[in-house]
Amino acid sequence: xxxxxxxxxxxxxxxxxxxxxxxxxxxxxxxxxxxxxxxxxxxxxxxxxxxxxxxxxxxxxxxxxxxxxxxxxxxxxxxxxxxxxxxxxxxxxxxxxxxxxxxxxxxxxxxxxxxxxxxxxxxxxxxxxxxxxxxxxxxxxxxxxxxxxxxxxxxxxxxxxxxxxxxxxxxxxxxxxxxxxxxxxxxxxxxxxxxxxxxxxxxxxxxxxxxxxxxxxxxxxxxxxxxxxxxxxxxxxxxxxxxxxxxxxxxxxxxxxxxxxxxxxxxxxxxxxxxxxxxxxxxxxxxxxxxxxxxxxxxxxxxxxxxxxxxxxxxxxxxxxxxxxxxxxxxxxxxxxxxxxxxxxxxxxxxxxxxxxxxxxxxxxxxxxxxxxxxxxxxxxxxxxxxxxxxxxxxxxxxxxxxxxxxxxxxxxxxxxxxxxxxxxxxxxxxxxxxxxxxxxxxxxxxxxxxxxxxxxxxxxxxxxxxxxxxxxxxxxxxxxxxxxxxxxxxxxxxxxxxxxxxxxxxxxxxxxxxxxxxxxxxxxxxxxxxxxxxxxxxxxxxxxxxxxxxxxxxxxxxxxxxxxxxxxxxxxxxxxxxxxxxxxxxxxxxxxxxxxxxxxxxxxxxxxxxxxxxxxxxxxxxxxxxxxxxxxxxxxxxxxxxxxxxxxxxxxxxxxxxxxxxxxxxxxxxxxxxxxxxxxxxxxxxxxxxxxxxxxxxxxxxxxxxxxxxxxxxxxxxxxxxxxxxxxxxxxxxxxxxxxxxxxxxxxxxxxxx
Numbered sequence: 174x175x176x177x178x179x180x181x182x183x184x185x186x187x188x189x190x191x192x193x194x195x196x197x198x199x200x201x202x203x204x205x206x207x208x209x210x211x212x213x214x215x216x217x218x219x220x221x222x223x224x225x226x227x228x229x230x231x232x233x234x235x236x237x238x239x240x241x242x243x244x245x246x247x248x249x250x251x252x253x254x255x256x257x258x259x260x261x262x263x264x265x266x267x268x269x270x271x272x273x274x275x276x277x278x279x280x281x282x283x284x285x286x287x288x289x290x291x292x293x294x295x296x297x298x299x300x301x302x303x304x305x306x307x308x309x310x311x312x313x314x315x316x317x318x319x320x321x322x323x324x325x326x327x328x329x330x331x332x333x334x335x336x337x338x339x340x341x342x343x344x345x346x347x348x349x350x351x352x353x354x355x356x357x358x359x360x361x362x363x364x365x366x367x368x369x370x371x372x373x374x375x376x377x378x379x380x381x382x383x384x385x386x387x388x389x390x391x392x393x394x395x396x397x398x399x400x401x402x403x404x405x406x407x408x409x410x411x412x413x414x415x416x417x418x419x420x421x422x423x424x425x426x427x428x429x430x431x432x433x434x435x436x437x438x439x440x441x442x443x444x445x446x447x448x449x450x451x452x453x454x455x456x457x458x459x460x461x462x463x464x465x466x467x468x469x470x471x472x473x474x475x476x477x478x479x480x481x482x483x484x485x486x487x488x489x490x491x492x493x494x495x496x497x498x499x500x501x502x503x504x505x506x507x508x509x510x511x512x513x514x515x516x517x518x519x520x521x522x523x524x525x526x527x528x529x530x531x532x533x534x535x536x537x538x539x540x541x542x543x544x545x546x547x548x549x550x551x552x553x554x555x556x557x558x559x560x561x562x563x564x565x566x567x568x569x570x571x572x573x574x575x576x577x578x579x580x581x582x583x584x585x586x587x588x589x590x591x592x593x594x595x596x597x598x599x600x601x602x603x604x605x606x607x608x609x610x611x612x613x614x615x616x617x618x619x620x621x622x623x624x625x626x627x628x629x630x631x632x633x634x635x636x637x638x639x640x641x642x643x644x645x646x647x648x649x650x651x652x653x654x655x656x657x658x659x660x661x662x663x664x665x666x667x668x669x670x671x672x673x674x675x676x677x678x679x680x681x682x683x684x685x686x687x688x689x690x691x692x693x694x695x696x697x698x699x700x701x702x703x704x705x706x707x708x709x710x711x712x713x714x715x716x717x718x719x720x721x722x723x724x725x726x727x728x729x730x731x732x733x734x735x736x737x738x739x740x741x742x743x744x745x746x747x748x749x750x751x752x753x754x755x756x757x758x759x760x761x762x763x764x765x766x767x768x769x770x771x772x773x774x775x776x777x778x779x780x781x782x783x784x785x786x787x788x789x790x791x792x793x794x795x796x797x798x799x800x801x802x803x804x805x806x807x808x809x810x811x812x813x814x815x816x817x818x819x820x821x822x823x824x825x826x827x828x829x830x831x832x833x834x835x836x837x838x839x840x841x842x843x844x845x846x847x848x849x850x851x852x853x854x855x856x857x858x859x860x861x862x863x864x865x866x867x868x869x870x871x872x873x874x875x876x877x878x879x880x881x882x883x884x885x886x887x888x889x890x891x892x893x894x895x896x897x898x899x900x901x902x903x904x905x906x907x908x909x910x911x912x913x914x915x916x917x918x919x920x921x922x923x924x925x926x927x928x
Contacts, residue, residue: 241422387419602632654688778908
């Protein structure tokens with residue numbers, strides 16, 4: 174005889190035991206035991222159904238994820254597909270099931286609905302006394318289940334509603350002694366207080382969390398088609414699934430918003446209502462307040478949350494939020510850093526702005542201070558901007574501006590400065606200096622730079638700036654010198670004023686020396702410029718690679734102007750090597766180095782290589798408007814194209830240079846260089862040598878070796894001369910033969926019967 178039998182006439186909810194309306198209570202109970210139908214628009218997920226099947230060999234299958242991940246629908250699909258070969262007992266739980274007697278009486282009834290073998294008399298009101306549950310009822314139930322034929326599944330849905338240590342303890346006992354023919358499945362929004370670690374360690378736990386339940390693009394497409402009744406474009410699906418991070422409810426709601434999916438966020442009424450009513454409203458006020466206040470953070474840890482919220486309980490609250498599956502995404506294996514699911518974070522921020530708008534800037538200010546203390550500059554600046562704290566943002570950006578520029582991150586500075594776009598920030602004189610300097614580095618227009626310098630000039634700032642510039646006036650003068658701003662004479666005077674007021678050995682004095690020397694060179698005072706540049710080299714600093722590189726490039730140009738091709742090329746290559754070593758080869762600061770190298774290569778007869786270098790230099794110095802630097806580059810490029818015989822290209826480049834020169838106030842020697850280039854174009858002058866003439870005996874030997882197919886290193890070894898000597902001879906040969914490549918030189922040499 175079965176020792177465990179049920180009497181359904183005595184099986185009544187303990188709360189309603191003396192209620193005459195027993196049929197109503199039983200009707201409600203049956204609804205709790207009825208597995209839900211698969212939703213009409215549910216999209217099947219065969220990969221997850223197979224994963225659930227794999228739990229047959231384990232004691233517990235835990236499906237744990239926030240609301241909207243389709244936990245119940247998935248289990249309903251699984252039951253519908255597998256109920257032919259196994260028995261499913263289903264129980265949907267609510268808060269009232271936190272009473273162990275009620276929980277187990279309902280579960281036993283659910284089992285009886287699917288397993289008639291359990292039917293029979295049982296003194297429920299006696300055996301379900303709490304003290305007798307583990308010692309009495311559960312052992313009988315476990316024995317009865319072990320004797321039943323076939324496999325069966327027990328599904329406990331919405332277990333997060335159960336809040337009872339006694340229920341957890343009884344279920345843990347049940348799991349520990351579960352027969353092998355029974356698979357227990359728990360669906361919950363939060364992690365149940367069960368011995369999961371032990372089960373996991375013994376291989377008795379199958380877990381399906383948010384990561385497993387997320388929709389991929391293929392599944393997202395099927396969900397959208399089910400909602401809309403028609404396929405959604407692939408690109409729209411990709412955006413939708415990415416924005417929702419695979420959250421099934423979000424994909425469904427986003428499909429309803431089509432074609433306005435771009436509006437899918439926490440301020441979308443459907444998303445807000447779903448999360449607000451189904452998740453946030455049921456939280457404790459302490460946890461809800463914590464979530465609101467930390468929603469301003471894109472990533473967070475317990476210490477950061479303590480600093481922002483002013484509490485010391487952040488670690489406990491984060492653990493609680495994670496246990497309750499509150500859309501918390503861990504960012505590291507140690508689970509110290511987290512972020513919120515994007516849509517959940519949107520909802521929390523909206524709630525914060527609606528309920529405590531005056532607190533938003535304060536929270537950002539606290540976050541900014543914490544990030545600065547940790548040396549995390551980008552986050553510190555971002556939150557200072559969000560706090561609309563102009564003074565703090567100004568000091569942070571100014572203090573670290575040079576380091577960012579040195580590392581090639583001037584674009585980040587530009588982004589921050591663009592975000593500081595409200596009137597108070599636009600009138601901050603220190604920020605104005607930084608805007609002007611950053612615009613100069615990024616080749617901004619002279620008009621934009623001057624507009625910011627005007628703000629700095631009418632402002633006031635006591636003492637040095639946050640980046641150690643001696644004063645606002647010094648900053649303005651240095652910027653005028655370095656970036657020229659269409660007036661070479663004014664730049665020379667500004668550079669002298671600046672370097673005379675900067676302490677020796679400081680980075681800003683080095684900048685002022687560069688600016689002054691550059692302006693002197695472009696104004697035609699090459700000897701004075703050389704002295705300034707040599708002084709700059711004596712004061713060079715390892716932490717100023719762009720400045721040092723530019724000093725070397727201008728010295729290279731001075732050498733080349735005096736006919737010193739070899740030393741000029743060496744200085745130009747050294748200039749570029751400094752930037753290449755720092756990963757700054759594409760920075761605008763490299764432009765002058767490429768110009769110098771191009772002039773040097775042209776002087777050696779390598780006209781094609783020269784044009785390529787000059788073209789690159791011109792592109793790097795191209796600005797959002799006319800500039801002396803770009804006009805200078807265009808003139809040199811036009812001369813290189815003329816030397817190659819590309820008259821049309823030279824004329825086009827000359828014309829572009831002329832347009833810039835005429836729109837600028839004082840371009841120094843660039844004007845005379847341009848005039849000389851135009852005279853050469855008019856006279857058709859290309860290069861001084863006549864092809865085939867003046868080849869020395871050594872050059873003829875090297876020409877024959879080139880024709881034999883030897884490389885330059887092989888020729889050097891063959892003739893016992895230096896490799897650089899071979900290069901120099903080769904360039905001279907190319908120039909004399911009116912060629913820019915080996916093939917052209919050999920072809921021309923054959924025409925002239927030189928080989």
